[in-house]
Amino acid sequence: MTWCRFWPSTLHSSGKLRSAGEMLRRWLRAPVVHFVLIGGLLFGLSEARRLSDEMPRDGKPTSAKPPSADARAAIVFSAARVRQLQADFMDQFGRSPSWQELDAFIQQAVDNELLEREARQLALGLGDPSIRMRLVQKMRAVSADPVKTEEALYREAIQLGLDDDLVIRRLLREKMRMLLRRDPVDTPIGEKDVREYVERHRDRFVRAEAVTFSHVFVSPRIHGKGIRQEAEATLSRLRSQALPPQASDDLSDPFPLGLELRGWSQATLARHFGDEFADKILAFEPGKWGGPIASTFGLHLVWVHARVPGAMPSLQAVWPQVVRELLEARAAENLSRGLGWLRSLYEVQIELPSEMSALQPTLARRR
Amino acid sequence: MKRIRFGVIWVMLVVVTLMGGASAIAGNGSPPFTRTEQREACLNYQPLRQPFFGELHLHTQYSTDAATLDTRNTPRDAYLFAKGAKVGLPPFINSLAGSEPPPSPPSPPPVSSHPYCFPGEQCQFMATRTIQLPPGRALDFAAITDHSEFFGEGNICFYEEKVACPPNSCGPGQVCSPLEGRCVPVGYDSAECILARQAIAGLRGGLGLELFSLYVNDENPRRFPFCGPNGQNCLFQAGNIWQQIQADAQEAYDQTSACTFTSFIGYEYTAQPSMGQCSTGNGGGSHAPCWETADCHTAGETCQTLPGGDNLHRNIIFRNANVPPLPVSTIEAPPGCGVGASCDNSAARGPLASPKLLLETLTSQCVDNGTTSRCQFLSIPHNPNLSGGAMFLMPESLDEAQLRHDKEPLVELMQIKGQSECRFSPKHPGAWNTADELCDFENLSFGRLGGEFIPDPDATTVLPNSYVRNTLKNGLQFQQKTGINPFQLGFVGGLDNHNGTPGASDGEQYAKTGAHGDLSYAVSGQILNQTFLLGLETNGGGLTGVWAEENSRDSLFAALQRRETFATSGTRPVLRLFGGFALPGDMCKQGNFAQKGYDNGVPMGGTLPGGPTSNAPTFAVLATMDPGWPGHHGTKLQQAQIIKGWVDANGQTHEQVYTVAGQPNNGASVDLRTCKPQGGGSEDLCALWTDPDFDPGEHAFYYARVLENPSCRWNQFYCNAKNIDCNKPLGTCSTGGGCNSDADCHQDEQCNPPASYTEFEYQQCCNSPVPKTVQQRAWTSPIWYTPQQ
Numbered sequence A: 001m002t003w004c005r006f007w008p009s010t011l012h013s014s015g016k017l018r019s020a021g022e023m024l025r026r027w028l029r030a031p032v033v034h035f036v037l038i039g040g041l042l043f044g045l046s047e048a049r050r051l052s053d054e055m056p057r058d059g060k061p062t063s064a065k066p067p068s069a070d071a072r073a074a075i076v077f078s079a080a081r082v083r084q085l086q087a088d089f090m091d092q093f094g095r096s097p098s099w100q101e102l103d104a105f106i107q108q109a110v111d112n113e114l115l116e117r118e119a120r121q122l123a124l125g126l127g128d129p130s131i132r133m134r135l136v137q138k139m140r141a142v143s144a145d146p147v148k149t150e151e152a153l154y155r156e157a158i159q160l161g162l163d164d165d166l167v168i169r170r171l172l173r174e175k176m177r178m179l180l181r182r183d184p185v186d187t188p189i190g191e192k193d194v195r196e197y198v199e200r201h202r203d204r205f206v207r208a209e210a211v212t213f214s215h216v217f218v219s220p221r222i223h224g225k226g227i228r229q230e231a232e233a234t235l236s237r238l239r240s241q242a243l244p245p246q247a248s249d250d251l252s253d254p255f256p257l258g259l260e261l262r263g264w265s266q267a268t269l270a271r272h273f274g275d276e277f278a279d280k281i282l283a284f285e286p287g288k289w290g291g292p293i294a295s296t297f298g299l300h301l302v303w304v305h306a307r308v309p310g311a312m313p314s315l316q317a318v319w320p321q322v323v324r325e326l327l328e329a330r331a332a333e334n335l336s337r338g339l340g341w342l343r344s345l346y347e348v349q350i351e352l353p354s355e356m357s358a359l360q361p362t363l364a365r366r367r
Numbered sequence B: 001m002k003r004i005r006f007g008v009i010w011v012m013l014v015v016v017t018l019m020g021g022a023s024a025i026a027g028n029g030s031p032p033f034t035r036t037e038q039r040e041a042c043l044n045y046q047p048l049r050q051p052f053f054g055e056l057h058l059h060t061q062y063s064t065d066a067a068t069l070d071t072r073n074t075p076r077d078a079y080l081f082a083k084g085a086k087v088g089l090p091p092f093i094n095s096l097a098g099s100e101p102p103p104s105p106p107s108p109p110p111v112s113s114h115p116y117c118f119p120g121e122q123c124q125f126m127a128t129r130t131i132q133l134p135p136g137r138a139l140d141f142a143a144i145t146d147h148s149e150f151f152g153e154g155n156i157c158f159y160e161e162k163v164a165c166p167p168n169s170c171g172p173g174q175v176c177s178p179l180e181g182r183c184v185p186v187g188y189d190s191a192e193c194i195l196a197r198q199a200i201a202g203l204r205g206g207l208g209l210e211l212f213s214l215y216v217n218d219e220n221p222r223r224f225p226f227c228g229p230n231g232q233n234c235l236f237q238a239g240n241i242w243q244q245i246q247a248d249a250q251e252a253y254d255q256t257s258a259c260t261f262t263s264f265i266g267y268e269y270t271a272q273p274s275m276g277q278c279s280t281g282n283g284g285g286s287h288a289p290c291w292e293t294a295d296c297h298t299a300g301e302t303c304q305t306l307p308g309g310d311n312l313h314r315n316i317i318f319r320n321a322n323v324p325p326l327p328v329s330t331i332e333a334p335p336g337c338g339v340g341a342s343c344d345n346s347a348a349r350g351p352l353a354s355p356k357l358l359l360e361t362l363t364s365q366c367v368d369n370g371t372t373s374r375c376q377f378l379s380i381p382h383n384p385n386l387s388g389g390a391m392f393l394m395p396e397s398l399d400e401a402q403l404r405h406d407k408e409p410l411v412e413l414m415q416i417k418g419q420s421e422c423r424f425s426p427k428h429p430g431a432w433n434t435a436d437e438l439c440d441f442e443n444l445s446f447g448r449l450g451g452e453f454i455p456d457p458d459a460t461t462v463l464p465n466s467y468v469r470n471t472l473k474n475g476l477q478f479q480q481k482t483g484i485n486p487f488q489l490g491f492v493g494g495l496d497n498h499n500g501t502p503g504a505s506d507g508e509q510y511a512k513t514g515a516h517g518d519l520s521y522a523v524s525g526q527i528l529n530q531t532f533l534l535g536l537e538t539n540g541g542g543l544t545g546v547w548a549e550e551n552s553r554d555s556l557f558a559a560l561q562r563r564e565t566f567a568t569s570g571t572r573p574v575l576r577l578f579g580g581f582a583l584p585g586d587m588c589k590q591g592n593f594a595q596k597g598y599d600n601g602v603p604m605g606g607t608l609p610g611g612p613t614s615n616a617p618t619f620a621v622l623a624t625m626d627p628g629w630p631g632h633h634g635t636k637l638q639q640a641q642i643i644k645g646w647v648d649a650n651g652q653t654h655e656q657v658y659t660v661a662g663q664p665n666n667g668a669s670v671d672l673r674t675c676k677p678q679g680g681g682s683e684d685l686c687a688l689w690t691d692p693d694f695d696p697g698e699h700a701f702y703y704a705r706v707l708e709n710p711s712c713r714w715n716q717f718y719c720n721a722k723n724i725d726c727n728k729p730l731g732t733c734s735t736g737g738g739c740n741s742d743a744d745c746h747q748d749e750q751c752n753p754p755a756s757y758t759e760f761e762y763q764q765c766c767n768s769p770v771p772k773t774v775q776q777r778a779w780t781s782p783i784w785y786t787p788q789q
Helices: A020-029 A031-054 A079-093 A099-121 A129-142 A150-159 A166-181 A191-200 A220-240 A266-273 A275-281 A315-345 A354-366 B002-022 B064-068 B075-082 B148-157 B191-201 B209-217 B229-252 B356-367 B398-407 B468-482 B507-513 B553-561 B593-600 B714-721 B759-767
Strands: A075-077 A210-218 A260-265 A289-294 A299-308 A348-350 B050-055 B087-093 B126-131 B141-144 B174-176 B183-185 B262-269 B276-279 B302-304 B314-318 B377-381 B410-415 B490-493 B543-548 B565-568 B574-580 B607-609 B618-624 B637-647 B653-662 B684-690 B700-708 B731-733 B777-780 B783-786
Touching (some): A075 A099, A079 A099, A099 A348, A099 A354, A129 A166, A166 A315, A191 A315, A210 A220, A220 A289, A220 B684, A266 A275, A275 A289, A275 A299, A315 B229, B064 B148, B064 B191, B075 B141, B075 B229, B141 B229, B148 B183, B148 B191, B148 B229, B148 B262, B229 B262, B262 B553, B314 B356, B356 B377, B377 B398, B377 B553, B398 B468, B410 B468, B468 B700, B507 B714, B543 B574, B574 B593, B618 B637, B618 B653, B618 B700, B637 B684, B714 B759
Parallel strands (some): A075 A348, B050 B141, B141 B262, B377 B410, B410 B490
Antiparallel strands (some): A210 A260, A210 A299, B087 B126, B174 B183, B262 B314, B276 B302, B314 B377, B543 B565, B618 B684, B637 B653, B637 B700, B700 B777
């Protein structure tokens, strides 16, 4: 009875010892070795993925230890602060917020706090000329010594904590947002991306439905008050004599835009002929005389040749516009992902005032 | 093998034949246009052509004068506006809590962006006003034409990006400013740039052109020292701006088969040399332009200096995306400066005020240049009414005449700074070689740019050759002698708006926003001041109508080249004109007007050649009124005219105006308070007219002019918005009772106007010489008649 081994035998079937080279080759072919190798590879990939997930998206190096809430101080919103937020909402919008609105407003304030904290953590304020300029100005205003250098004033301002003002905090938040918006990898935008984007926003890119039609114009200048009668009479003639558009020119009064209009969209029609004309003609059935319909210029008898369905443009035609929009969309996505990461980084404690306990469930859900 | 090869040749032959056949169009004799670019075919191609409305003269933040007026709209914003979007206007205020700028982008861009937000939003530059075209008034095409001389200087002086250095490193052409700790273009800290920025910060409302006037007024223009040797720093930055202009144009150009919008790459050549005039003193003499007395050819005349400069501006429009690496501005190619000692540019020596050097330089850099093959351009002069008669001086060589004929086929007949067709004043009838009273329309009391206000202009202070009708006649005269017509000019209209808002020609809108940034801010006294060049005598501007097969660059440009265009004074009537010796007699009664016109004659812009025995030509003109937009009806048409000019056997020029359709005295009027039209008029006009005084041996031109019924001029909208009623007195005395001045009240009492207006506004609304109503109009390009030689 042969029994299965998980590892290669050191002996030939004849009983002779295998050579080292041969042993090596056999080991390399052994399923158990493959098993172990594959397993190890999978494990390694999973570890790497976990680590990269925990890397901040801005690509800045962090310590090897995955970040935890202990590394950064918790963000605490006291009840008084939450009440102040509600008052701010009322100032800004002139009315009290609904619970949903208040929740969103608080969330926005939390996000701002996160951005600011992280900006300070990363010392984003250090090199910024605007922040520096503001601190120097403030220090100059309060300093007793008129001769201090800018550098000295700047340091003193930081020491005194003058950088905790509204303007600088807003600047720091903006800088952090900018950082998060950046694409760490900067993958170029390819045809696939453009194609997908255009598909996703079909309604914006699709060329509007258009209509090709011929018409017979009846001018108020020539026919005066009898214009409607004239139009009806002409229409009967066209129908009774079964005149196709090619033969109808002579029945029309002269019209500068022409007697055959090709591929005019609703917007173009409305612009030249008026909304009423544009709406009516798009409902006409092709291949026969209809009307009379009124435009700004007079009356028209219309033969619609074809309705040209909307179509999607070629990628080349919309490429520059789409690339621009895609880059914007990517930046927005990066920002939103970055904010999500920030939220996981900090512990947020919100102390709800008693009268706002209705918000408790939504806040808990967010945790 | 042999059989297959034979078959392949057959297929190729068939394909080539088909392609050749396909390029001819059915139905009419006009040749189709050449396609110089790859793009989707337009769905609405129509060989009998259709009208497209657009803008050919517009300024954005990239023009230094607009920048100092605090305009922040870039070409990108301008195209968005042209397509119907809302944009912002100055003044801008900081709606952030503090007064500091926002933090820096990751790296310093070559071209500064000028972001702003809308009212109610929070940012450093919040617009306090917005503007948007009414529904249905989006443009079909637009060319953005910023002043090329200052591209680089503007980007340098007004660079806003705040990228800190260190830690970032600055881009090419930039340095780290020690003062501000951020990356700025080389030259940012120069004295000139500091002054330019103060102009904005201090809301001086000046045009900022004072700073750069040396560039455009001087006989030998040179860039500032901060531009570096040979101006290289400024030229480098100009290249950055020029790239951005092209990118913005490409982004805006609809290359899908919907063909909803065409952008043209272009720029303005801003020559306005401060030449003098040859005179004998006491206002006498030829008033010919001169730099020195040596330029005056009439005995007894010397060259008198004058304030200001002669407007020789031109807009350069390119056919497609193949353009020279840099624009050719007046610094590179100044207008001809005569042969006097003070002209040190040898290439520019030669005929005074001539665009020869510009056109030759552009031809060599664009048309003839192997690397930018299929590059084509047009040069469109504007404001000859402000050129001191220097825009259209007779060429001194046949080369120049041919160059101008080929490369300047159009003139901007109407824009914010007045119309240039012709001039008439009841005080000086016949002064400008015409008795046409309808030429008393949108004229300025200025003869040149930056000159003095002329209280009572006459032919010595505003020269007859400043007007296009006279220039067309001069062109015939030249052609009679030499066979070349240097002034075979078709007509276009434009704005010359410095808000970055193309096509914003509506009078009611102009009353609210003006066209010159901070200077036109509604409370500014300047917009109602008729002695100020950009004041009461200006208007909302004109528009260009183009007859082309489709809305694409090639089709529109070909139409511009063959002059199948018409100009309007700001509204959108549609005009069509054909001329021929055998036009069907029923063209105005029935049928396909365009088909008959193309089959039997030439359209506007064309030439009728004389034959051995020419009958008199017939002209068919057809016009429809501006349809308006929802809630705002267009104005009906009053009359159509054909204006003929010719030169007789003695070389004398003549003109005659014929009314061919409509009712000149239809009694139509406007209610001044509501601006609602009253009286008759037509939705459309048509006329078939044969020249009753035709002489087949005389060179002639014919163009159609169509007038609307009277409508409110923009100042009347302004006055109505302020509740100014000229039938009522100015205000009330302190103790009661109406009054028109303090004198009407008791001693020590004042006459106080109501809160809605000031005394100055009342006076200007009720007692200024500027009219309250106008008749908007449109002009077709002429059709020329050339006798058989």
